[in-house]
Amino acid sequence: MIVIIGVAMIIFVPLQFSSPDLGNPATKKEISLPTEVKAILERACYDCHSNRSQPEWFDRIAPVSYMVGHDIKEARSRLNLSEWDRNPPAVQQLLLWEMVNAIEEKKMPLPRYLTIHPNAAVSPAELAVLKQYVNTLPGRNMTDTSPIVRSDSNKRMPLVPVALNGIHYFSDFKTWRIISTTDKYDGGSMRVVYGNDLMVQAIKSKKLPFPDGAKIVKVVWGKQHEDKDGNILPGNFQNVQIMIKDRKKYRSTEGWGFAKFDGLKLKPFGKSVAFATTCINCHRLLVSESDFVFNIPTK
Amino acid sequence: MKIIFFAVIISMFFSACSEKKAPVLAPEYLFHEEGQKVITSLINDKIGTISIIYGNEGAFRSALDPVKNHVSGERYIMVTWKQKPMPHWYGTDMNGPIISVETVITRSDQAGRVSFDYSSALCNGKLLDSKDKDHNHRARFIADQPAAVFP
Incomplete structure (x- = not known):
């Protein structure tokens, strides 16, 4: 002893x-x-x-x-x-x-x-x-009252925007399937979320974690005023958010590469590559059991 | 020695976060039809729904046209889901089960007048809103929505 x-x-x-x-x-x-x-x-x-x-x-x-x-x-x-x-x-x-x-x-x-x-x-x-x-914070129920600004589809972007971690913007998500659509009333935005074939197949086979190559693209708009029948339509385009699964490449962020492109000019978000840490911190805290993804259809 | 204690502390840190409950994925909430593009989305908190209007190329062109000169062959599909709170994030609602799929097809007669064929598949035979019993009004509502802005 x-x-x-x-x-x-x-x-x-x-x-x-x-x-x-x-x-x-x-x-x-x-x-x-x-x-x-x-x-x-x-x-x-x-x-x-x-x-x-x-x-x-x-x-x-x-x-x-x-x-x-x-x-x-x-x-x-x-x-x-x-x-x-x-x-x-x-x-x-x-x-x-x-x-x-x-x-x-x-x-x-x-x-x-x-x-x-x-x-x-x-x-x-x-x-x-x-x-x-x-629910008393200013972002709650914020509406977009500005005139809607449309991009000139005939004008090609001079360069493909690239996030600080190397993720390129791409537009072929517009042919992908929608995996969810959301009303983010805490910040006054509405979103449509696309998934590529690998993502959709994983959802269909009810398989987690999602495989390497799975991609998610979230398109974010402000919310216009509610009409007399209660309908709320998208206002101005705010940003596109991308998540790409690659366990090896994005090991430090739980296998997901994050990118966000702001405004119609698709300005890459963040001041340093550490921007992705902000994303994963919240995903890691709250949705680790969903392979770190919020916007998936679940029962 | 310090390293050993650190290892013990770090393992305690991670083991405390390892409680997981796997979610049940719901592929039945997905909607897809080949050749359809997203025109816009709608939220309706009064009736607790969230919708997307899809369209074929003709419908999409019309949705981008501020004058809305409809022509024959436009096909719109409005899919409506029941809203539900997003799991794990208080502050967002998202789509739950699909509750209706409405289709609008434009046709033109010999005089070039455009009409709107409306059909709907409603769950449990219930209409979402009594105002929607006016099919022509409903068809125009769907076909006249402007396209959401995409970059």
């Missing part, structure tokens, strides 16, 4: 000296929220997603401190409620909807965090408060 305790001490004590620093950086621009919403987030999210972490005493003891340090670093890089103005307004709204979804899907707070921090649990009533809040 003495030997076991001795060995444990030899391992345990030195670990404490290399334990990560769980201190807080300065708060830059705190998110502004209604009091009842903020109270929920402060209790359930702030320990990782802010610069106001308050780890418990046991969180500071190695090896637990390593895990806590890793979680906080990762969480702040994804969503930091103390550095809120780092995100443009549209991204802020998307992050808030993503947060609600992560809670609803029970992906957040992390289940292992909840095991030792049960006080961080979000109750169904609190989730309802958060849902009510995101």
Whole structure:
């Protein structure tokens, strides 16, 4: 017994000296929220997603401190409620909807965090408060009132647009089959989603994960005002989003290559190749069980 | 030693995320007919549906024409699905099962007047909206939709 305790001490004590620093950086621009919403987030999210972490005493003891340090670093890089103005307004709204979804899907707070921090649990009533809040954000029910701008089909594009990760825009998706159509009311857009033959065959054979070569193209429009019969038609074209499956080439993003081309000029999205990380982070968090794809027909 | 602890922590991190429930794919929600292009899509929250209007080459040309001079041989198909919440994303609705497939074909008589043949396949024999009982009105509604903007 003495030997076991001795060995444990030899391992345990030195670990404490290399334990990560769980201190807080300065708060830059705190998110502004209604009091009842903020109270929920402060209790359930702030320990990782802010610069106001308050780890418990046991969180500071190695090896637990390593895990806590890793979680906080990762969480702040994804969503930091103390550095809120780092995100443009549209991204802020998307992050808030993503947060609600992560809670609803029970992906957040992390289940292992909840095991030792049960006080961080979000109750169904609190989730309802958060849902009510995101439904007040400006993107909800946003309509496209601008005159519709059409591209000149006789004008050929000088160059094929290419995303920063090398994915070329292509237009032959227009002959593919539709795999879904959506009303994204959280951001005021409507979408038609195409799949190539490999994608459609995989859906028909009810096979997951999708095979290499499977491709998805999502065409996104704004939404016009509802007419007297309740019909809403597409407004201006916003962007085309592409997902291409190649497990080897896109290993770091779960086998999917992402690309987005904005506006009628199809401007490649993103400032660096890291743009795809933003895409996969959300897909990885919420739809890992659907081979990281949201827009597929499922029961 | 530090490396071993890191390995243990990382494996805990990933094992905590490994709870998966596989979705059931629904190929019966797909619609396809050769030679048809997407003209536009429609959402109707009042009756909880989401639709796509497809067309053959003639229909597509007409949909791009702001004056809408219909000619014989245009064929439109309006597929309507029941809306359902998108799984795993609160904030989006998507198509569920197909509830109707409506077809409009334009024909012209000897005087060159264009008429609209309308037919529909409605699930459970139910009409979606009593206003749609006026088939000519419904046919014109489908055939007169402008094409959504594509790059």
